[in-house]
Amino acid sequence: MLENLEADFPEHKRRASGAPHALDGIRVVDFSHFIAAPLATMILADMGAEVIKVEAPVRGDDLRRYPPMHPQLDQGAPFVWSNRNKKSIALDLKSPQGLALARDLVCRADVLVENFSSGVMRRLGLDHETCLALNPRLVYCSVAAYSREGAFADRFGFDPIAQAESGFVSMNGYPDREGVRALSPVMDISTAxxxxxxVLGALLARERLGRGQRVEVSLFDTAVLMTGYATMQSLFTGKEPQRSGNTAPDTCPSGAFRASDLTFYINSGNDNIFQRLMGQVLERPDVAADADYATGPLRIRHRERLFAFLDEAFARHDWAHWQARMRAAGVPCGLVRTVGEAIRSPEARDHELVTRIPHPVLGWVPNVRLPIRYAATPMADPVAAPAVGQHTQEVLRDALGLDERQIAELERAGAFGPAAAAAAAAVPGPMDRDPVPAS
Structure with a gap:
């Protein structure tokens, strides 16, 4: 597992020493789990915010157990992907001491992000009314499946459900079978x-208004947005979008074609691109001038005949031949790649999308960077996702100002879970140890 990292990917190049971060001085208390909200807080962490991830002792975020798990870690690949640059603090929110520490962190935070089921934060006394009363400058962000209030506040939801209920699934796939979901958690990612x-908008508003506010983002609402302009098309026409496989319903020719060696995709988004494809790439001005292909709607009407011509033409040469010609002619095209091919592609290497970063247990782990590039405030250097509770003492000491004795007392009281309390009880505290004789 994780073989060939050093051969396949370069080491991350560190940001300029002393360069500021976009979110320097912003503290985020992260009560989130699974994908959408944790990925959102990771984006904030990459921008330089201090993100304190509050997790249940021992077990932590359920996403830690999503496969493939690494045998030497308490986390799998999905957790590594979505939780870098965070500090993990393990608090038992069922204990009075653990809950009190969580409230103390909220009082010292700029942002709170949570995606518990509706009612959980209220039962804990961490609902938005209570937290904003404790900290009026707090930006309190809830990430809900449907809503925190109203008729659907009780509903659970995950990415595939949002894909299905938003109409997204109905749009994707081939017309002769049921619609298909995207394997990638596209609704979680877009929600993040x-x-x-x-959150960034609320922080900016706080600078003008002098106070924080409640923010809510819904997985379902975001999923409807992710159906794109199909919503407006449906409203205009009264018709449902039809599945069209790898072809595009509103541009032509757009789709997957096979060179003599590889499959690639082209997108002729307008008439000019079609003319360049036929005249410069394929050297067929007669086809470019064909009245049946004069406009997009006409090409769509005659798509079957046009695609048959293109299939035959592209099969005569390899991808390298066609790529060079299409790139020179300004025809949008690209290989149909696997994920492994994409992350090792020349484009990904040129952008340094995937690098390797140090890890205290494994030596190196891979890192997939965000597509944001700031000139004046470069993104934070990536630090590998933490183990459960890895930063508990650090956070309590640095964020809340607690000393070793106070932390030990909280541990024995069960603030960090029963296992930590039992372990602490078995070790003499500072006041219980025999005095050390003076030398």
Whole structure:
């Protein structure tokens, strides 16, 4: 597992020493789990915010157990992907001491992000009314499946459900079978991006208004947005979008074609691109001038005949031949790649999308960077996702100002879970040890 990292990917190049971060001085208390909200807080962490991830002792975020798990770690690949640059603190929120520490962190935070089921934060006394009363400058962001209030506040939801209920599944696949979901958690990822935008907007508003506010982002609402302009098309026409496989319903020719060696995709988004494809790439001005292909709607009407011509033409040469010609002609095209091919592609290497970063147990772990590039405030250097509770003492000491004795007392009282309390009880505290004789 994780073989060939050093051969396949370069070491991350550190940011300029002394360069500021976009979110320097912003503290985020992260009560989130699974994908959408944790990915959102990771975006904030990459921008330089201090993100304190509050986790249940021992077990932590359920995403830690999503496969493939690494045998030497308490986490798998999905958790590594979505939780870098965070500090993990293990608190037992069922204990009075653990809950009190969580409230203390909220009082000292700029942002709170949570995606518990509706009612959980209220039962804990960490609902938005209580937290904003404790800290009026707090940006309190809830990430809900459907809503925190209203008729659907009780509903659970995950990415595939949002894909199905939003209409997204119905749009994807081939017309002769049922629609298909995207394997990638596209609704979680887009929700994370929306949460990041929402939090940044609320922080900016706080500078003008002098106070924080409640923010909510819904997985379902985001999923409807992710159906794109199909919503507006449906409203205009009264018709449902039809599945079209790898072809595009509104541009032509757009789709997957096979060179003599590899499959690639082209997208002729307008008439000019079609003319360049036929005239410069394929050297067939007669086809470019064919009246049946004069406009997009006409090409769609005659798609079957046009695609048959293209299939035959592209099969005559390899991908390298066609790529060079299409790139020179300005025809959008690209290989149909696997994920492994994509992350090792020349484009990914040129952008340094995947690098390796140090890890205290494994030596190196891979890192997939965000697609944001700041000139004046470069993104934070990536630090590998933490173990459960890895930063508990550090956070309590640095964020809350507690000393070793206070932390030990909290541990024995069960603030960090029964296992930690039992372990602490078995070790003499500072006042219980025999005095050390003076030398």
């Amino acid at each position: 991006m929306m949460v990041g935008n929402a």
